Amino acid sequence: MGDPVTSIASWLENLLLGWGLSPGWVVFVMTVLGVFILATFVLVLDIFLVWVERKVVARFQDRLGPNRLGPFGLIQPIADVIKLLIKEDITPKGADRIVFNLAPIMALATVLLLWAVIPMAPTIVGSDINVGVLYIVAIGALSTLGIIMAGWASNNKYALVGAFRTVAQMVSYEVPMVIALLVPVLLAGSMGINSIVGAQNQLWFVFVAPIAALIVLITSIAELGRAPFDLIEAESEIVAGFHIEYTGMKFGLFYAGELLHTLTVGALISSFFLGGWRGPGAEAYPILGVGYFFMKAFFLYWVIMWIKYSLPRIRIDHMLNFNWKFLTPLSLVVLIVTAILHKVLENSDFWVYAVVMLAANLLIGWVTLQILRSRARVERQRVAEPRSVAVPPSSTISNPTA
Amino acid sequence: MTALQIVFFIVAVVTIFAGLMAVTVGNLVHAALWLILSLFGVALSFGLLSAGFLAVAQVIVYIGAIAILIIFAIMLTRRVATDIGSQINSGWPWAAVIAFVLCGGLIWMLREWPGFSTLPPQMSARADSLSMLGMALVSPNAYVIPFEVASVLLLAALIGAIIIAWERK
Amino acid sequence: MIPLSWYLIFSAALFSTGLFGVLARKNAIAIIIGIELMLNAVNLNLVAFWRYITPDAITGQVFAVIVFAVAAAEVAVGLALIISIYRRRNTIIAEEIDMLKF
Numbered sequence: 001m002g003d004p005v006t007s008i009a010s011w012l013e014n015l016l017l018g019w020g021l022s023p024g025w026v027v028f029v030m031t032v033l034g035v036f037i038l039a040t041f042v043l044v045l046d047i048f049l050v051w052v053e054r055k056v057v058a059r060f061q062d063r064l065g066p067n068r069l070g071p072f073g074l075i076q077p078i079a080d081v082i083k084l085l086i087k088e089d090i091t092p093k094g095a096d097r098i099v100f101n102l103a104p105i106m107a108l109a110t111v112l113l114l115w116a117v118i119p120m121a122p123t124i125v126g127s128d129i130n131v132g133v134l135y136i137v138a139i140g141a142l143s144t145l146g147i148i149m150a151g152w153a154s155n156n157k158y159a160l161v162g163a164f165r166t167v168a169q170m171v172s173y174e175v176p177m178v179i180a181l182l183v184p185v186l187l188a189g190s191m192g193i194n195s196i197v198g199a200q201n202q203l204w205f206v207f208v209a210p211i212a213a214l215i216v217l218i219t220s221i222a223e224l225g226r227a228p229f230d231l232i233e234a235e236s237e238i239v240a241g242f243h244i245e246y247t248g249m250k251f252g253l254f255y256a257g258e259l260l261h262t263l264t265v266g267a268l269i270s271s272f273f274l275g276g277w278r279g280p281g282a283e284a285y286p287i288l289g290v291g292y293f294f295m296k297a298f299f300l301y302w303v304i305m306w307i308k309y310s311l312p313r314i315r316i317d318h319m320l321n322f323n324w325k326f327l328t329p330l331s332l333v334v335l336i337v338t339a340i341l342h343k344v345l346e347n348s349d350f351w352v353y354a355v356v357m358l359a360a361n362l363l364i365g366w367v368t369l370q371i372l373r374s375r376a377r378v379e380r381q382r383v384a385e386p387r388s389v390a391v392p393p394s395s396t397i398s399n400p401t402a
Numbered sequence: 403m404t405a406l407q408i409v410f411f412i413v414a415v416v417t418i419f420a421g422l423m424a425v426t427v428g429n430l431v432h433a434a435l436w437l438i439l440s441l442f443g444v445a446l447s448f449g450l451l452s453a454g455f456l457a458v459a460q461v462i463v464y465i466g467a468i469a470i471l472i473i474f475a476i477m478l479t480r481r482v483a484t485d486i487g488s489q490i491n492s493g494w495p496w497a498a499v500i501a502f503v504l505c506g507g508l509i510w511m512l513r514e515w516p517g518f519s520t521l522p523p524q525m526s527a528r529a530d531s532l533s534m535l536g537m538a539l540v541s542p543n544a545y546v547i548p549f550e551v552a553s554v555l556l557l558a559a560l561i562g563a564i565i566i567a568w569e570r571k
Numbered sequence: 572m573i574p575l576s577w578y579l580i581f582s583a584a585l586f587s588t589g590l591f592g593v594l595a596r597k598n599a600i601a602i603i604i605g606i607e608l609m610l611n612a613v614n615l616n617l618v619a620f621w622r623y624i625t626p627d628a629i630t631g632q633v634f635a636v637i638v639f640a641v642a643a644a645e646v647a648v649g650l651a652l653i654i655s656i657y658r659r660r661n662t663i664i665a666e667e668i669d670m671l672k673f
Contacts, residue, residue, distance in 0.1 A: 425588060440608065448615075472604065489597055504587050505583050534629045538629045
């Protein structure tokens with residue numbers, strides 16, 4: 001009773017076999033149906049995300065958000081979709097038509113591809129491949145490609161500059177993300193996401209590797225291109241970046257793709273670190289697993305929105321410094337320490353293992369903060385000392401910098 | 403024709419067609435995009451050959467890094483906004499002859515080999531090729547030395563590329 | 572059941588396509604595209620032989636991984652060279668880069 005999806009799937013399979021189809025064709029039809037249902041479900045969720053985004057940003061900014069259309073403004077996203085559909089579809093002169101039209105499709109399709117490997121319940125997973133983590137990195141690489149196509153095909157130098165910056169940011173932030181993603185792979189002993197969720201049966205990985213979780217969160221926000229890393233669509237600087245020439249529903253595809261990608265990132269981080277579908281009673285009633293999974297995914301979506309609406313934008317040189325001079329060495333240190341401790345404590349009791357890992361992570365965090373603090377102190381001293389400026393002899397200014 | 407054969411046939415035709423377009427199309431960015439399609443077809447072929455890790459690594463390394471590098475280089479080295487003139491040089495009939503002779507010669511010579519039409523053997527007891535690959539790359543009895551040499555090569559390439567492309571003011 | 576011959580013919584065709592690209596194109600970057608096609612054909616060959624002849628020994632896949640690394644290094648250095656040449660000579664047509672020094 002607690003597993004409606006599997007029972008419906010087996011009923012359908014028996015029905016198709018009863019109609020006389022060969023087993024190969026039955027598998028094919030079931031797969032196509034599964035793909036169709038998953039894609040539809042995820043895309044309908046995407047429309048709901050538009051409403052969530054607008055309501056939450058409104059609350060962060062101390063206002064109400066859309067509340068006129070329907071109860072609590074729930075019909076608002078549908079109005080948005082209708083508005084985007086009836087807008088004029090402009091292709092700029094000199095733009096490469098095929099690539100121009102292909103880019104928003106790729107931007108949304110690569111996000112949908114990610115949902116194929118995320119386990120939503122013990123028995124509901126699109127495709128249980130044993131290199132799931134690497135698959136996610138690969139799809140991230142494909143989405144970078146969609147952005148270059150968009151920026152280049154627009155025949156617009158701002159779009160091209162925006163696309164270059166975007167790709168530089170995304171490719172740079174992939175490095176600490178992959179290194180930090182190796183930590184749950186190491187702890188679970190497998191690259192398959194189902195196995196990683198399965199290995200968290202005693203304790204969620206966020207308590208055993210909190211710094212790795214934090215690094216994955218920060219680099220995922222940078223990969224998404226959301227604030228504070230939203231230099232790529234900085235309206236005040238490069239006029240909306242690579243999607244400047246897109247109108248109507250094509251822009252809608254980019255926007256919806258970004259929101260869906262945020263939710264997907266939330267779902268992935270919850271699978272890697274917060275136990276995915278795990279919760280009380282999830283193994284016995286898989287439908288509860290789906291509920292826990294979405295609760296955790298939406299909680300992380302809310303955290304990402306919280307970060308977006310509280311922090312100012314980061315400058316591009318600060319962003320690259322942050323990545324190469326801070327995140328990459330930190331993630332390497334975390335990976336090495338975790339690997340050594342994992343091997344040394346292989347045969348010891350589980351709670352000893354967990355406490356030692358957590359203590360090591362806290363130690364690394366504390367040392368990092370001390371280093372940052374001393375560096376900041378040096379920087380403050382350098383900036384605060386009175387610099388010689390040309391003062392007129394009659395002036396009485398004694399300390400030019402307050 | 404089983405389903406697997408149909409899938410292989412489609413993948414092979416698309417890959418070779420994309421490769422042909424990549425080497426003949428005039429607009430370089432289009433050539434790079436056809437190359438990406440061809441690389442993706444090769445990744446699918448790796449998947450058909452039960453080398454799942456290599457399929458995903460192909461997408462990450464080739465499409466996610468090399469193809470993007472090529473597109474960047476194309477965009478940074480354009481004299482005018484559109485490419486002028488034909489992109490095929492004057493010796494192309496000879497190049498086509500050489501390519502055909504090579505392809506035909508390879509296939510003809512391989513047909514003499516008795517193992518040419520072997521059928522795929524069963525993968526023994528679902529031996530996990532991923533963990534075998536990992537162990538082989540770091541085991542002293544296996545391939546740790548080529549692995550380390552490849553790392554040094556990548557470091558040398560990294561440093562070399564930065565120094566070569568450094569803009570001297 | 573797909574016999575080995577299909578994969579070998581596929582990779583031979585891809586290799587010849589890459590060879591045509593290297594020999595018949597003017598732009599240096601288009602030549603690099605041809606080189607990439609050839610490297611991919613070689614990788615495909617290696618993995619096909621691994622799967623069909625020695626699926627128990629992992630040597631074929633290790634070879635393919637090393638080829639990945641070498642291809643990435645070569646493309647990086649090659650493109651850096653091309654960008655450097657473009658900065659000095661303002662051209663990347665292979666026929667026009669024919670003098671060692673002005």
